[in-house]
Amino acid sequence: MKIDPTNPADLSAQIAKAIRDAIISGALPVDERLPSEAELAEQFNVSRPTVREALKRLAAQSLIRTQRGATGGAFVNRLRFEDAYGQQITTSTLLLSMNDVSFATACEARYALERACAPLSAQRRTADHLATMRAEAHRQSQPGLTDEAFCASDVAFHRALVDAAGNPVLSYQLAGAVEAMQPLMNMITFSARDRERIIMLHTAIADAIEAQDSAKADENLADLATYTQELAQDVIAKRNAARQAK
Amino acid sequence: MKIDPTNPADLSAQIAKAIRDAIISGALPVDERLPSEAELAEQFNVSRPTVREALKRLAAQSLIRTQRGATGGAFVNRLRFEDAYGQQITTSTLLLSMNDVSFATACEARYALERACAPLSAQRRTADHLATMRAEAHRQSQPGLTDEAFCASDVAFHRALVDAAGNPVLSYQLAGAVEAMQPLMNMITFSARDRERIIMLHTAIADAIEAQDSAKADENLADLATYTQELAQDVIAKRNAARQAK
């Protein structure tokens, strides 16, 4: 773990990279305690604030955790799926909003990935996952539900569908794709008829998953993808019409 | 943007969260300049080092960039796909290595997602993507190639396949799944016969994509998934045998 002392700028970034590489390579195993800030400062020949900035960079990526006190210090953190979910969702959401990714592109990606999970979900679904899907579908049918709540329930339904595949890596990857869509979905106003149609498809998907009928589930997911795209196109068309009317 | 002054610990984390939320909500648009560190310190009623630690946290997530000089400062960064790729790959790799995710689980997720891209790739592939796939398949057939180089070429082939779908969101999501597998793949020693089989499947996939035959591409990807799993199981079986022999 060494840094380039000839470039006196971005020292904290260099130090962070050195430690990060050590963690990724496995040189620093999980729960290993890093040297204290004072020791690191001495090793890298920098001041303690600079070391601290480097450690905060790593903390922001959940690579380390810190603890105060006599036996405290910075420890290599076991990156948990939950932590990774959060980062993945933040990154995905920003990526979509900052790069003018079209609804069509994001939607296509999401449903393509989700359909990849369906066969595994049909095969391995538990009563628990099915119950969640049914509960969310039922929640969606309740009158007086705001569009935002409807979307949130939609996300919950699809996450249950993905989780049913019983593959944490898939759940992790899909978390970003599904959750990042929510801000885009929230732009849509769902009429009673729209909701009815979506709930019907959700129910059909749950039925297919319960019956372990992977082809049927895929078919209904494809229909849902098409229908969602149509709804979005309507919104965009109406917006353009309103813009031209001005 | 406010913080809780009653909890005097983790001030930098609180400040980072406040600014991050402002960015995510859109209150701070891309390329907007944040107040100077001194001004932020005054606003939040903390010292400049504390503000700096918060800013470094955000910089670690590529949410801001900083520039020195008279008109310098911290600016809201447009999160580019490339930056997001890197973060995604780092996170995915660590997630697999730190949570004892089995080869089978990671492999299953990867090929499920990749097969989701195949239909789109078959539909939209350009000459450029096909050329890359062909070139990598050819590179894989060269004698004297190390296992590591073989794996790297394998990753390049599959990324070209994914990129051919022409959906940047898919490419982003898949980057993590494909690249994070590399350390696991590197554990496998590929015999000449193994390589021959894999190259044959790669060629068949490229053929199918070129012919826009989505079903054929899917079939060959499924075969490749099965074959990769078999190879890994051999490695694991041999390792267990060696362990028992001790």
Add this chain to the structure above:
DNA sequence: CAATTTTCATTTGTCAGACAATTAAACGTC
């Protein structure tokens, strides 16, 4: 007046030293 150079103010990057808060271990005390 135009072009160029110089100066300067602003801002980030880094350093040094200090004190507060926390925590667990070492140490007495009963």
Add this chain to the structure above:
DNA sequence: GACGTTTAATTGTCTGACAAATGAAAATTG
């Protein structure tokens, strides 16, 4: 031995300072 107390180590924060970069304004020059 059980239970407070002290103590040392460590992170969290603050103050003040200087260096380095950088663009803008001012001064200089042709």
